[in-house]
Amino acid sequence: MKCLLLALLAPVLWGQVSFDRILNANKEPQNWLTYSGTTLSQRHSLLTQITPANVKNLELQWIFQAQSLEKFEATPLVVDGVLYTVQAPNDVVAMDAETGRVFWVYPYAPSPEARTCCGRVNRGLAILGDMLFMGTIDGHLVALDSKSGHPIWNVTVANTEAGYSLMHAPLVVKDKVIVGTAGGEFGIRGFLAAYDARTGKQAWKFYTIPGPGEPGHETWSGDSWMHGGASVWVTGSYDPQLNLTYWGVGNPGPDWNSDTRQGANLYSDSVVALDADTGKLKWYFQFSPHDDFDYDSVQVPVLADMEWKGKLRRVMLWANRNGFYYVLDRTTGEFLQGKPFAKVTWTTGLDDSGKPVRVPAANPTREGSLVYPGVQGATNWFSPSYSPHTGLFYIDTWENYSSVFNKLPGDYVEGRRYTGGAPRSPVPSLRGTQTINRTEEEGYGVVRAFDPKTGARKWEFKMTDVTGSGVLTTTSDLLFAGGREGYFWALDARTGAELWRESLGGPVDSGPMTYEVNGRQYVAVSAGNSLFTFALRQAGN
Amino acid sequence: MVFTAGTLFAQHSFTPIDIEDGGRLYRANCTVCHDARGDGVPGIDLMHGKFRHAKTDDDIAAIIRTGIPGTAMPPNNFTDFAALTIVAYLRSMAAATATTTSGGDPARGKAIYEGKGNCANCHRIRGVGARSGPDLSDIGNLRLAGELEQSVVDPDAEVSAQNRHFRAVTKEGATITGRLLNEDKYSVQILDSRDRLVSVKRVNLRESAIVDKALMPSYKDKLSHQELSDLVSYLVSLKGVEIP
Numbered sequence: 001m002k003c004l005l006l007a008l009l010a011p012v013l014w015g016q017v018s019f020d021r022i023l024n025a026n027k028e029p030q031n032w033l034t035y036s037g038t039t040l041s042q043r044h045s046l047l048t049q050i051t052p053a054n055v056k057n058l059e060l061q062w063i064f065q066a067q068s069l070e071k072f073e074a075t076p077l078v079v080d081g082v083l084y085t086v087q088a089p090n091d092v093v094a095m096d097a098e099t100g101r102v103f104w105v106y107p108y109a110p111s112p113e114a115r116t117c118c119g120r121v122n123r124g125l126a127i128l129g130d131m132l133f134m135g136t137i138d139g140h141l142v143a144l145d146s147k148s149g150h151p152i153w154n155v156t157v158a159n160t161e162a163g164y165s166l167m168h169a170p171l172v173v174k175d176k177v178i179v180g181t182a183g184g185e186f187g188i189r190g191f192l193a194a195y196d197a198r199t200g201k202q203a204w205k206f207y208t209i210p211g212p213g214e215p216g217h218e219t220w221s222g223d224s225w226m227h228g229g230a231s232v233w234v235t236g237s238y239d240p241q242l243n244l245t246y247w248g249v250g251n252p253g254p255d256w257n258s259d260t261r262q263g264a265n266l267y268s269d270s271v272v273a274l275d276a277d278t279g280k281l282k283w284y285f286q287f288s289p290h291d292d293f294d295y296d297s298v299q300v301p302v303l304a305d306m307e308w309k310g311k312l313r314r315v316m317l318w319a320n321r322n323g324f325y326y327v328l329d330r331t332t333g334e335f336l337q338g339k340p341f342a343k344v345t346w347t348t349g350l351d352d353s354g355k356p357v358r359v360p361a362a363n364p365t366r367e368g369s370l371v372y373p374g375v376q377g378a379t380n381w382f383s384p385s386y387s388p389h390t391g392l393f394y395i396d397t398w399e400n401y402s403s404v405f406n407k408l409p410g411d412y413v414e415g416r417r418y419t420g421g422a423p424r425s426p427v428p429s430l431r432g433t434q435t436i437n438r439t440e441e442e443g444y445g446v447v448r449a450f451d452p453k454t455g456a457r458k459w460e461f462k463m464t465d466v467t468g469s470g471v472l473t474t475t476s477d478l479l480f481a482g483g484r485e486g487y488f489w490a491l492d493a494r495t496g497a498e499l500w501r502e503s504l505g506g507p508v509d510s511g512p513m514t515y516e517v518n519g520r521q522y523v524a525v526s527a528g529n530s531l532f533t534f535a536l537r538q539a540g541n
Numbered sequence: 542m543v544f545t546a547g548t549l550f551a552q553h554s555f556t557p558i559d560i561e562d563g564g565r566l567y568r569a570n571c572t573v574c575h576d577a578r579g580d581g582v583p584g585i586d587l588m589h590g591k592f593r594h595a596k597t598d599d600d601i602a603a604i605i606r607t608g609i610p611g612t613a614m615p616p617n618n619f620t621d622f623a624a625l626t627i628v629a630y631l632r633s634m635a636a637a638t639a640t641t642t643s644g645g646d647p648a649r650g651k652a653i654y655e656g657k658g659n660c661a662n663c664h665r666i667r668g669v670g671a672r673s674g675p676d677l678s679d680i681g682n683l684r685l686a687g688e689l690e691q692s693v694v695d696p697d698a699e700v701s702a703q704n705r706h707f708r709a710v711t712k713e714g715a716t717i718t719g720r721l722l723n724e725d726k727y728s729v730q731i732l733d734s735r736d737r738l739v740s741v742k743r744v745n746l747r748e749s750a751i752v753d754k755a756l757m758p759s760y761k762d763k764l765s766h767q768e769l770s771d772l773v774s775y776l777v778s779l780k781g782v783e784i785p
Contacts, residue, residue, distance in 0.1 A: 112608075112610035112611065113616065115615045115616075116613065116615075118573075119613065120613060185573070406568075408565060408568050408569050409569075410565075414618070415617075415618055416570065416617055416618050416619075417569065417573070417615075417617075419569065419570075419573070420569065421568075421569075422568045422569070422572035422573070424576075426702070428581075429573070430573075430574075433583075434723075435703075435722060435730075436723055436724050436725065437702040437703055437721050437722075437724070437751075438702065439751050439753065462726070463726055464724055464725045464726045465725065485725040485726065486725075487725070487726065
């Protein structure tokens with residue numbers, strides 16, 4: 001009787017999306033249950049209805065026009081025919097994934113005190129059971145009923161008046177919701193925290209800057225650790241076998257004036273591997289010690305298992321803003337390989353441990369110093385993709401991109417920008433203009449495919465403008481990506497050949513995703529202020 | 542020494558050090574969005590007095606301190622005085638013309654523009670003239686006197702990206718030239734040499750290039766110092782179409 005009662009209760013508690021479903025998301029590729037598709041974050045779909053042979057027949061199905069002029073950066077979730085997304089800054093929308101008709105909207109008015117460095121944006125949601133979870137630009141974590149949009153709980157993760165905000169889609173691991181704080185340009189002390197999905201009660205907290213007495217604290221001179229940034233801007237990953245959750249950590253602050261923060265500044269510009277139950281640090285790897293270019297490691301950790309020099313290894317693929325792409329052992333954090341994937345002048349290369357060898361003259365100065373890659377990096381927060389089918393790692397890249405980095409004095413004042421400089425570049429950082437008048441020497445966007453085992457570049461697809469788009473691959477060997485000039489492309493994932501394109505009329509600033517409803521595969525991507533969905537033309541249309 | 546920046550600053554006086562401090566605050570806090578030139582946010586040009594929400598310098602200082610709720614403009618914890626030093630810096634940038642010319646006569650400058658300078662052969666003002674060079678109808682709002690002087694005597698010194706030209710040869714051998722308006726992976730949009738808005742498909746081109754040198758001749762040895770002063774004075778007076 002007791003067992004029967006539990007069986008009846010279980011669907012009420014976690015009726016819709018159990019964590020087991022999220023862990024095994026590849027068993028139901030018609031859905032998109034977590035930010036990067038699965039907790040391994042490969043942004044690779046097993047759907048194969050759309051193929052290189054028929055992709056030319058893709059046509060627009062519906063458009064959702066957001067009532068927002070902010071960038072549309074969210075990757076939607078799709079659960080059994082319902083699509084959930086975020087209209088920036090923080091309105092949650094549920095709609096019919098087949099037609100785009102809206103079921104409900106949860107409007108959220110962030111505090112007027114909200115401070116964002118780089119746009120009042122949101123990158124997506126998490127789901128568990130019948131609950132959706134969203135971080136807000138004013139530092140709250142909100143749980144909603146996925147059927148009605150009614151709020152269930154709302155907790156303050158961090159004080160927005162001190163510059164904290166939440167941008168990324170939360171990550172659900174077991175019964176917890178994990179989020180990290182943005183705000184590195186306002187002198188925050190970054191952290192990750194896990195919350196009980198049912199109650200919103202905090203379960204653990206991990207500061208991305210160690211406090212007094214903790215290992216790594218000595219890498220910050222004086223009191224600089226208190227306002228050293230180390231934000232979390234994008235969703236992490238989870239390996240269920242190791243029970244580790246991996247997160248990229250942002251730049252140290254002030255960004256471009258490192259005089260007051262002597263030392264390596266751990267765990268800024270690092271990946272941290274945390275025990276998912278306790279938040280305890282298992283290992284870390286710092287890509288850019290003592291960074292003064294804003295090369296924060298705001299990338300999705302891509303997890304893959306592959307043969308590495310004759311041995312099967314659990315690895316992590318990481319294309320970093322600093323211009324290098326890395327292969328790490330994700331059990332131990334061991335550095336396996338690192339190679340530049342774009343023009344780099346701030347270092348002569350990596351040593352055997354993966355540490356960059358700095359070029360002495362490449363530093364921000366009062367007069368300004370020209371450095372590649374520029375301040376937005378050789379890539380940024382937008383997702384790469386790994387296809388187990390092709391074995392290739394795909395990176396949306398800014399090539400020939402530079403900035404003149406200058407260094408300015410400035411003291412910390414709570415809630416004020418704390419950056420120590422103002423880099424300049426021929427390529428606008430945060431927003432695309434509607435016209436382009438640039439030469440190729442001034443910077444352009446490109447999708448590049450690499451063999452992660454050898455580091456060899458397999459192909460590239462050049463754009464005219466740069467890109468804020470993520471990359472999606474499918475098991476049918478298609479690659480979807482967009483760019484600032486407003487095109488959305490389907491490429492051959494093996495050769496880079498262009499197979500299809502559509503002009504969406506606005507910059508693509510999100511990661512494409514794919515899903516299936518009633519036996520029909522859809523591809524969704526946002527551009528400008530709208531979300532677009534495509535599917536193959538049906539007979540008779 | 543007390544420096545008074547701009548006519549709106551009757552009630553506020555600032556020393557050069559104050560203005561330098563304002564510049565430091567501006568560069569550290571404002572340039573990520575507004576850019577060092579002040580024109581990073583569409584529709585706003587801080588160093589040329591083009592604002593959306595403010596009319597007076599006190600309005601600007603208030604916005605710097607309180608932000609604009611619901612927009613990307615955040616509040617800043619500056620004192621009133623510190624905020625006003627930023628305004629003073631913006632005004633000083635507008636006033637710091639660094640020009641060798643002064644005291645020019647706009648009316649004489651207009652005559653040079655239309656006569657000896659032959660400027661209308663390439664430029665256009667309020668619908669009169671050619672379009673191969675930049676339209677100058679509101680150049681007085683967009684450029685400082687010193688910048689205009691430099692453009693007249695040394696046009697290649699700085700060519701804005703929006704003033705670049707495009708030159709191409711089609712597969713049939715025809716040459717296409719024009720002002721580069723926009724481009725993408727597949728096409729280039731130009732105002733061609735016959736004043737037509739043309740979208741050129743790259744697939745039809747044999748060769749193409751962006752010309753980032755000015756097509757304009759230098760007037761360094763063609764105008765006297767007084768004539769140059771007059772011409773710059775005329776250009777500075779061009780403020781665009783008045784909105785009633």
